[in-house]
Amino acid sequence: xxxxxxxxxxxxxxxxxxxxxxxxxxxxxxxxxxxxxxxxxxxxxxxxxxxxxxxxxxxxxxxxxxxxxxxxxxxxxxxxxxxxxxxxxxxxxxxxxxxxxxxxxxxxxxxxxx
Amino acid sequence: xxxxxxxxxxxxxxxxxxxxxxxxxxxxxxxxxxxxxxxxxxxxxxxxxxxxxxxxxxxxxxxxxxxxxxxxxxxxxxxxxxxxxxxxxxxxxxxxxxxxxxxxxxxxxxxxxx
Numbered sequence: 001x002x003x004x005x006x007x008x009x010x011x012x013x014x015x016x017x018x019x020x021x022x023x024x025x026x027x028x029x030x031x032x033x034x035x036x037x038x039x040x041x042x043x044x045x046x047x048x049x050x051x052x053x054x055x056x057x058x059x060x061x062x063x064x065x066x067x068x069x070x071x072x073x074x075x076x077x078x079x080x081x082x083x084x085x086x087x088x089x090x091x092x093x094x095x096x097x098x099x100x101x102x103x104x105x106x107x108x109x110x111x112x113x114x
Numbered sequence: 115x116x117x118x119x120x121x122x123x124x125x126x127x128x129x130x131x132x133x134x135x136x137x138x139x140x141x142x143x144x145x146x147x148x149x150x151x152x153x154x155x156x157x158x159x160x161x162x163x164x165x166x167x168x169x170x171x172x173x174x175x176x177x178x179x180x181x182x183x184x185x186x187x188x189x190x191x192x193x194x195x196x197x198x199x200x201x202x203x204x205x206x207x208x209x210x211x212x213x214x215x216x217x218x219x220x221x222x223x224x225x226x227x228x
Binding site: 036046090102 | 147155157162206208218220
């Protein structure tokens with residue numbers, strides 16, 4: 001069975017500082033990996049995905065994520081955090097060979113303070 | 115292109131009442147999912163469908179039913195509402211293939227059972 005772990009319930013960072021939101025995954029085959037963001041009282045918005053190729057993936061709003069196959073990780077990063085980045089972030093995995101089931105991590109709340 | 119549309123956005127039910135949450139997608143996707151999100155928590159898969167006429171249970175199916183008579187529609191039925199079903203419900207639909215494998219989410223239905 002596939003699974004996703006987001007080890008931090010909350011990440012606090014000062015505005016202008018770099019941020020990292022951690023994600024590790026477990027799948028039996030090759031994964032698609034995703035990051036989504038959820039603002040209060042809203043649905044999930046797609047940020048970026050890893051399919052294949054370059055391990056550094058760039059997405060919306062200046063976010064990027066680094067795929068590390070040996071560590072089975074897909075950490076979300078941003079060089080300079082904004083207060084408006086404060087939201088709930090979800091990592092998700094989809095095993096290409098397992099019926100396209102999409103599994104989410106528990107979410108990490110990012111708090112960016114001025 | 116509307117993507118994934120959910121109705122209603124809000125609903126209050128009394129214990130024992132029934133209701134149907136509607137979900138429609140106009141992307142001609144085969145896959146559709148129903149998730150619930152409890153306050154401060156991640157997403158749990160209720161039911162999913164891999165195509166018209168095919169549905170299967172997810173992680174938390176008890177108390178719910180689904181049907182998939184068309185590619186576009188994937189309604190979720192609550193037969194006897196219970197307070198434990200108070201949650202926010204999201205419908206999602208991913209594409210297939212590398213270029214559009216990310217899931218598109220509806221705006222959610224906030225359900226309160228009293």
